[in-house]
Amino acid sequence: MGGIVSPEYRPPEFGRKGEGDDIDVKQLSRELKAATDKVKEFAEDAKGRFEKGEQLSTAAKQSADEALVKFNELSATMTEIEQKLARRGGGEGESERKSVGRLFTEAEDVKSFMERAPSKGSVQFGTKALITSLTTDANGSAGDLIIPDRQDGIVAPPERRMTVRDLLTPGRTSSNSIQFVQETGFVNAAATVAEGILKPQSDIKFDLLTKPVATIAHWVQASKQILADAPMLESYVDGRLRYGLAYAEELQLLKGDGTGSNLLGMIPQAVAYSPPLTVPADATMIDMLRYAMLQAVLAEYPATGHVLNPIDWARIETMKDTIGGYIIGDPADGAAPRLWRLPVVETPAMTVDKFLTGAFKLAAQVFDREDASVALSTDDRDNFVRNLVTILAEERLGLAVYRPEALVYGDFGNVT
Incomplete structure (x- = not known):
């Protein structure tokens, strides 16, 4: 078997x-x-x-x-x-x-x-889990191990260059209001008089005007920890708050309407542009600024400058003659902005298509009551128990427009 x-x-x-x-x-x-x-x-x-x-x-x-x-x-x-x-x-x-x-x-x-x-x-070759920079839970994800290259400091937004205050006569006050006497009317009867004849009488009218000192202020909150752990943050916030004051101040000096706690700015008190001669139909923006200067001169206040929006100044600088040449200077010329012998002040605070020409130092004076300052406080009960710090910035100032006739405000007519 x-x-x-x-x-x-x-x-x-x-x-x-x-x-x-x-x-x-x-x-x-x-x-x-x-x-x-x-x-x-x-x-x-x-x-x-x-x-x-x-x-x-x-x-x-x-x-x-x-x-x-x-x-x-x-x-x-x-x-x-x-x-x-x-x-x-x-x-x-x-x-x-x-x-x-x-x-x-x-x-x-x-x-x-x-x-x-x-x-x-x-030849192709595949693997089950390659190491990548992903931050998911998948195999090979190693993105959480990568440390970003953190740069120091804070990238701040651009800041407007303030120019209106520099046009005015500076001053200081220790009061909460500014008073001044303004001549509001004058009838000049001066003339030659024969012997024994009654002399003519002239009339002068005065008004006592009072302008308030306004407070411009704002504040932010921050934790005590962040201010202690990032010392540069305090100075950064300080600078930004001061900039905010200057920004609001420029608008008040130029356009404040005088209502409530607002200053009464230059534009609401300026005289309207009214050319003292017949204007040609083809008058340009450059011509209009020259006629505004003439209007101020005839009011006995020779103009010292023009305030324009940057858009309008760009329009003027790019004007060309009939053969294509620039009318205002040479594009390669780095000279300061000037027109008709006067400096041109560019500021976005001025409304587009508007202009203000005048003898600014004769026309108005700015009075500082309290310079811009920044204060820190934890006195508030909520601040104390929550470890918060209130950062307050404020300033006090007044504006007196003595001679409204020295300021001429007009419209170029490019914007309907």
Whole structure:
């Protein structure tokens, strides 16, 4: 009777070289399954023979013993491999822990490409988790490790250049109002008089005018911690608050309407532009400013400057003659803005398409009651319990327009 003939079988040599060697787990699994099937086949055949009362031959017993020995060797090898993988942290994750360079050199496509004769071509290689600058929870996201290159200081928005105050006569006061006597009417009856004839009488009218001192103020809040931890923030806020005062001050000096706590500015008190001669139909903006100067001169107040919006000054500077040449100077000339011998003051505080021409220092005076100052306080109950600091900036000033006739306010007529 023939026994079980086991095929020639040799268990692979796995797990004998070192901890770092690669292990073909799939191949080992296939080998172990083949050995298991052979043992199972032998067991079923032997059971059938025993039930029939048949005896196993010596060769069959020897083949069965060899199959069992090989099965035990494979099982021991698999157990050893599982222990090694457990110490390393798992099977599937092993490729994820290899470096990109190692994965690249071990890739079969790369090996095949390198073994070919020199030729042109390319090979693609994929990895499971490349390291990127993403900040998500995905594998390989390392963006949170990147530290931004933080620059010192604060990038502030642009600040307007204040110019209106410089036009006026400066002054100081220690009161909350400014009073002055203004001549509001004069009838000049002066004439030659014959001997014994009654002399003519002239009439002069005076008014006592009172102008209030206005307070310009604003404030912000900040925590005590941020002011202590960022010392430059205090000086930055200080500067920005002072700038805010100057910004509001320029608008008040120029356009304040005198209602409520507002100053009465120069424009509401200026006389309207009224050319003292017949104006040609083709009169330009340059012509109109010259006629405004003439109007001031005829009022006995020779003008000392013009106030324009930058848009209107740009219109004037880009005017050209009939052959394309610029009328006002040379574009390459860096001279200060001047027109008809007088300086031109550009400020966005002036309304577009409007102008103010006059003898400013004769016309008006600004009085400082309290210079711009910045104060810090924690006195408020809410501030104290919340560790907040109130930063307050304020100033007090008054404006007296002595001679409204010295100011001429007009419209260029370009904007409907």
